[in-house]
Amino acid sequence: MRHYPTILSQEIRALLFSPITYITSVLFLLVMGLDFTAILDYYSKGAHENPPAVYFFESFWIPVFFMVPALTMKSFAEERRMGTLETLLTTPVSTAEVVLGKFSAAYLFYLLLWGSTLIFHYILHVYARDARYLDMGQLIGGYLFIAVSGLLFVSVGVLASALTRSYEVAAILSFTLLFGLIFGLRFLGQASAMNAEILQPLKPTVELLQIFHHVDDFTHGVVDTRQVFFYVTGTVLALIFSVLGVEFKILKS
């Protein structure tokens, strides 16, 4: 792992120098800002059971769908298309180090962008002058969910990029995979076909994989280790598949 810091700093540098990162950041802050304003607007119209942070974290999927593909699509697809993957992998680095370096850089940016939304809550706190609007427990839970689920989302993006040479394909592929992960499982859980006798054993499993339930649990202060385990193992699997994907594509080149 001695090359990991070199690759990580190179990847962070690449993200900092890429216009896509800035476009994504602006879009992210714009979308989340509008979302937050809409939530506050909704609040001003009547009393609600949950504080605004709960609704805010429930819309986690909106930025995930464009942010993760944008941050990860270039990681392998671009290098493969340019041919620089060949020069990279003919130095004494292992594919695992490269995958991990690229993943970490994208994940750090993911966290950084989400971290910047902390200021929304701060502004709300300053202007509302009401402690009820800023429940630290919910914020910590919510951001913990963002950090843990981000592992899986970003690794899925890296996997999509590892499987193709065109970053457009990588972006669409990671969007599709993320959509399947977030909404596909939700539709599956609600589908009436799941009530069939033969599928009964699967039902509890599908119930456990509902990411929207995870958000709820986290923001209400329930940190279920089964959920954390799901995200961590999912991440490890996606990264292993990325390593295999990169090496398999070389074999076929």
Add this chain to the structure above:
Amino acid sequence: MSRVRIPDCMAEIPDITIEVSHLKKSYGSLHAVNDLSFSVKRGEIIGLLGPNGAGKSTTMRILTGYLPATSGSVRICGLPVASQSQETKRFIGYMPENNPLPEDMRVSEYLWFRGRLKEMPRAKLRSRIDEVLELCDIKRNRHRIIGRLSKGNKQRVGIAEAILAEPAIIIMDEPTIGLDPHQILIVRDLIASLRGRMSVIISSHILPEIEATCDRVLIINSGRIVAQGSPSELRQEIFGHASYRIEFAGDAGALAHHLSTIEPTLKIVAVSEPATDGFQVATLMTDSTSDLGEKLLQGLPIQGYRIRSLGRTQPSLEDVFLAATRRSWDARLPDKKPGQGDDRAPLPKA
């Protein structure tokens, strides 16, 4: 991860840096490399020559450990690439085909990044970057963005990167492709300056370039070595003769007889009609390897011939290449020249 020492002292490098034996690489039914065997000595410059799709790039990629071989073995400085590719990669500086570089980095940043990947210590890397920039004559461009450089300068960045960690072996896939003649000359000098210190393998289908820089040439076609040796050996091996062009005035009929007294194997291949001034042009051929120019210039005037010009025409490497590849494309003949290596396809005879 085990820490293996960086090959910075030449004493660690064995005399044979690359050993390839019975290397095969197939993609389904297509054999990109077919039973290739050769070895490279320390400090030798080898040219891989072959038409497009001959297996040059594939061979190089296998040497670097980027692609696995289907069968056969490759040893880099005594270590097998198949099982210890992390170690063998430390001995190699590689510049792939088309020299891929990150467009958005500055030259010095890129070299720094590559040096760190190649496990060079920071303190040494700083001075080494200055050194290679000087060597490749890109010091003026060190702070420029690679994407904005001219093609020739990009090529030099690629070469600077390949020699950065002072590897024992440098592999360059078509280093002069797309350069203008002046830049080709510079790159060629740069490669020649590595002679004796590093083993260099370059591939090309530009023949004069190979001829000018390489100690030894391997001509590859359809994944096989069809001929190998120094450029002059190859000429000798493929054609086995030299030819002369002579402009003379005198008795054309008796010329053949007079020539055989000078050198028994001299034959007249063609004689032109005499011009108005009486001079004729004759093409002579001989199996002799020594230069017969002086003998002809002295011997023929004694027999009453007047000579206006004499020239030795050598088959160019291009002829050798064409002859060798053409023959390997034709039905591979079963007869071999006696004394040839078994790993070679039959060569055309003179």
